[in-house]
Amino acid sequence: MKKLTLLAAFMLPASAATTIEGEYLCNDCHGYLTIKATTPSDYQVELVVGGGSCGGEVFVQGDHVQLRKGKLFLTWKDKTKTCITEVSVGGGRASVSDSCVRPEDEESSTCAVLGDYTMRSTKK
Numbered sequence: 001m002k003k004l005t006l007l008a009a010f011m012l013p014a015s016a017a018t019t020i021e022g023e024y025l026c027n028d029c030h031g032y033l034t035i036k037a038t039t040p041s042d043y044q045v046e047l048v049v050g051g052g053s054c055g056g057e058v059f060v061q062g063d064h065v066q067l068r069k070g071k072l073f074l075t076w077k078d079k080t081k082t083c084i085t086e087v088s089v090g091g092g093r094a095s096v097s098d099s100c101v102r103p104e105d106e107e108s109s110t111c112a113v114l115g116d117y118t119m120r121s122t123k124k
Contacts, residue, residue, distance in 0.1 A: 019090070
């Protein structure tokens with residue numbers, strides 16, 4: 001997988017920053033999602049393959065991503081196609097889908113990142 005960059009961003013209410021910021025682990029796939037607030041209305045988002053043969057490879061990332069109706073949208077290109085990775089977030093959970101990568105393409109793959117995520121607890 002190659003490193004993909006963000007092309008689009010959307011509006012965010014200032015109060016949402018603390019509710020989605022954190023590290024998320026995929027429940028049934030190998031993804032690792034990090035969301036960091038850089039300002040109350042701006043996020044750094046990184047979706048990485050967390051394990052398997054593709055472990056550590058970046059699926060998609062963006063330095064200036066904004067939330068719209070509980071969703072983060074990261075736009076990237078695959079050859080001539082424009083693709084959108086959508087991350088729905090809220091309540092300590094996230095769900096990742098993509099317009100170019102289908103869930104069935106990732107079945108049994110150690111590179112899979114699409115699916116449902118749970119925020120990693122930081123309590124010690």
